[in-house]
Amino acid sequence: MDEIGAGFVRAVELIVSLDPAVVDITVRSLIIALTSTAIATTIAVPIGGLIHFHNFWGKRAVINVIQTLYSLPTVTVGLLVFLLLSRSGPFGGLGLLFTPAGMVVGQTVLIVPIMTGLTIAALSGVADQVRDSAVSLGASKYQAIFTIMGEARAAMMAAVLLGFGRALSEVGVAMMIGGNIRGYTRVLTTAIALETSRGDIEFSMALGIILVSISLIVNLLVNRVQGRWWA
Amino acid sequence: MIEAMGVRAVRGGGEVLKGVSLKAEKGEALAIIGPTGSGKTTLLRILNLLDPPGGGRVLFDGVDVSAGDRARLLARRRMAMVFQKPSLFNATVEKNVSYGLRVRGVSASAIDGLVGAALREVGLSGWEKRGAFGLSGGEAQRVALARALVTDPELLLLDEATANLDPRTTEAIEALIRRVRDDGMTVVMATHDLGQARELADRVAVLMEGEVVVLGTAEEIFDSPGSEEVGRFVGGRRRQGRSLMIPDRTSHP
Ligand SMILES: Nc1ncnc2c1ncn2[C@@H]1O[C@H](COP(=O)(O)OP(=O)(O)O)[C@@H](O)[C@H]1O
Ligand SMILES: [Mg+2]
Numbered sequence: 001m002d003e004i005g006a007g008f009v010r011a012v013e014l015i016v017s018l019d020p021a022v023v024d025i026t027v028r029s030l031i032i033a034l035t036s037t038a039i040a041t042t043i044a045v046p047i048g049g050l051i052h053f054h055n056f057w058g059k060r061a062v063i064n065v066i067q068t069l070y071s072l073p074t075v076t077v078g079l080l081v082f083l084l085l086s087r088s089g090p091f092g093g094l095g096l097l098f099t100p101a102g103m104v105v106g107q108t109v110l111i112v113p114i115m116t117g118l119t120i121a122a123l124s125g126v127a128d129q130v131r132d133s134a135v136s137l138g139a140s141k142y143q144a145i146f147t148i149m150g151e152a153r154a155a156m157m158a159a160v161l162l163g164f165g166r167a168l169s170e171v172g173v174a175m176m177i178g179g180n181i182r183g184y185t186r187v188l189t190t191a192i193a194l195e196t197s198r199g200d201i202e203f204s205m206a207l208g209i210i211l212v213s214i215s216l217i218v219n220l221l222v223n224r225v226q227g228r229w230w231a
Numbered sequence: 232m233i234e235a236m237g238v239r240a241v242r243g244g245g246e247v248l249k250g251v252s253l254k255a256e257k258g259e260a261l262a263i264i265g266p267t268g269s270g271k272t273t274l275l276r277i278l279n280l281l282d283p284p285g286g287g288r289v290l291f292d293g294v295d296v297s298a299g300d301r302a303r304l305l306a307r308r309r310m311a312m313v314f315q316k317p318s319l320f321n322a323t324v325e326k327n328v329s330y331g332l333r334v335r336g337v338s339a340s341a342i343d344g345l346v347g348a349a350l351r352e353v354g355l356s357g358w359e360k361r362g363a364f365g366l367s368g369g370e371a372q373r374v375a376l377a378r379a380l381v382t383d384p385e386l387l388l389l390d391e392a393t394a395n396l397d398p399r400t401t402e403a404i405e406a407l408i409r410r411v412r413d414d415g416m417t418v419v420m421a422t423h424d425l426g427q428a429r430e431l432a433d434r435v436a437v438l439m440e441g442e443v444v445v446l447g448t449a450e451e452i453f454d455s456p457g458s459e460e461v462g463r464f465v466g467g468r469r470r471q472g473r474s475l476m477i478p479d480r481t482s483h484p
Contacts, residue, residue, distance in 0.1 A: 129240055129318030137278055137331040137378065138308040145328075156469070 003201070011205035022206050030214075032100055033168040035201040036107035040167075041160055044112050048119025053145055061082040063120060081106040082176050086135040096145035104185075106173035118162060122155030123148060157225040165218045169211065178183030232257045232290065233278055233386055234371035235309075239286030240273050240441075247273050249441040250287065255386075260408075261317035262449070264425060266464070270441040271421035272315065279312040283472040291386075308335060310386035315394055317371040319341065324366075324374055325359035326391070331382040349381035349466055354403055369400035376404060380411065387411060389420040393427065395473040405431060419457045428455055437461050 014022050083089050085097045085105065096102035126148050142209040149156070158174060172191040178185030180194055188211045195204040232254050240248035247270045255261040263271050276282045279288060280296060280303045289297045296306040311331070319327050337345070350356055353373040363374060365408050372392065374427045379387060389408065393401040408431055414419050422428050428435050428449065437445045437451045445452055452464055 008420075022285065035284055126316065129314070129316070131322070132314070133318050134330070134334075136281060136312045136314075138304070138305065138382065139330075139334045140304055143334045146319065178286065 007202045007205050011209055014206040015201065015209060019206070021054045021203070022210070023184065025186055025188055025191050025207060026210050028185075029102070029168060029189075029211075032103050032174075032187060033107065033164055036104045036167045037160060037164040039104065040084065040108045040111045040115050040163055043083060043108070043121050044115035045156065047112075048123065049118045049145065049149065051116070052120050052123040063117070066113050066117045066120070068083070070117060071144070072110070072113070074110060074170040075176065076172075077110045078106060078172040078176035081109055081173065085177065087169055088117065095203045098181060100178070100185055103174055103178040103185060106177040107167040107170065110170060110173055111166050112193040114166060115159050117164040118159030121155055122152040125155055126151045156229065161222045161225070162217050165215055168218075169215060232259070232342075233462065234417065235274065235278060235284075235287065237287035238274065238277055238289065238293060240282070241269070241278065241285050247441050248277075248285075249440070250458045251441070251443055252287075253420050253436050253446060257417055258412075258415045258418070259434065260412045260432045262428035262435045263419065263421045264423060264435055264464075265421075265436055265438035266423065268437045271438055272425075273421070274438070275312065275371045275388050275421055279310060279388050280307050281312075282286050289342040308382070309384060311382060311384035312380050312387060312388040313372070313375050313390065313392045315391040317368075317375035319363035319371055319374060319378075319399070321364055322362075323359065327357075328361050328378045328381050330378060333399055335382065342430045343447075345381050346377075348404055349373055350379040352380060352407060355378045369396050372396055372400065372404070376407065380407075384416065386417045386419065389418065391421055391423065391424075393422075393424065409462055425453070437464070439471070 047200070051059065081102075082097070084091050085102055086092055087097070096105060102141060130148055130151050131144055134147040169189060171193060174185070174187050174190045175178070175193065178187065178190065180190040181184050186194075188207050192204045192207050192211070195201075195207070235251050237252055238248055238251045238307075239246065249396065251270070251274055253261070253263075253334050263274065265271055274284070277284050280289065285295055287297075289293050290307070291306040294302070296302045320330065325346055328349055329342045332345060334343050346359065347356070350358055353376050355370065355373055355377065358370075358374075363371065366374065367431055372441050376392065387408075393404050396404070405427065408418060408451075409422070410443075412431065418429075420431065432445060435445075435449050436443050441461065444458065452461070
């Protein structure tokens, strides 16, 4: 118990003193997760919109598949992307394995489904009357789509934040595609896994506190954009 | 101006419009009265080209606009509709009122003045920056009316625009309808408020179970309803004042 208490104090010290290793890993985590989220947004929002605004055969099935992918274990995504990026894989020539760029690819693959699904849910949450009002007031089809997306902005923002949260906190892709190379691909989650197994509990705890804090902030923001602070 | 020719509609497995034909001439105010469920909303939505007719045609200025995206859009931009339940966008009053102008590509410099004038018309001067979601039902309906009128439509469609509103707002909206009608705007209004139909409309169409059973001037219909069926709805009630509504079909023997 003492050890945990002392470890906690030391961990807080590491954070407050802006320990270079802690800062380095945190910044890298944020940059990689933010990049993945930005790319995933440009993929998920248009695809979600296409699916929502078009009626086609098998639409329900497609949405079901997307929703199933939400809970895909991160290690299976890691494995899939590993196979794709490995030397003998179809994209081996790009040399992305064990690079931050490779991690971005993996995290993007990981969060596109949930962001697409949540985009569809966000758009479905807009009342039919909004479309009616827009069209009645003279909106063209595309203007109406734009308006509906605008009405869904809070829920879409929440989708983006949730995607970012998943990218930041996942460990499978970061470990398997990034390889946890110090100063290069080591991020919060992989560093915690490594340092804990090596016995540097204080360092792990410092990173853990940061990770939990960021997740908390993201969740608060999700609630904030949905119009409620504490929910 | 606007004409329904044999318009049919099927909703939820039942035929709710059974070949409706009616026409509003330019500058005319036409009321469509009928009990709840008689098909008024369905008809107005088809006239506003929001839903396609399940049969028959809709003519706008003599041109068939029931088919073709482009024709529909252009015709729709010459009309405006106010729904029974105002559905405002989650934005400021200003953004709501300017919407029709913005989608038509009206210049930003012209928009402010037009929005201000439209808000003045509905008695909401200076409400530009308020959030639309914080408004009461009556205020929201005023904004919906300003939003419809700001584009200066040739045809105004009103679907029970004053149902469920307080008397003051109802009066204000009725006064405005009277004014735009007198200015030459064509108005088609669904209502189950007989007094309102009598007061505001040049002609009245009585819709029952998806059919126009009588179409005539307000005097003709209220003074000599013609059929027993219509008489039951409009006759004997008019002495009791303007606020009396047609009873629901369900409460009818
Ligand atoms: N989307 C729908 N699904 C099923 N039934 C509908 C739908 N829309 C309208 N109806 C039915 O059509 C009839 C006419 O409705 P409506 O046009 O709203 O009447 P009104 O506006 O005169 O009250 C009603 O019986 C109503 O229940
Ligand atoms: Mg109705």
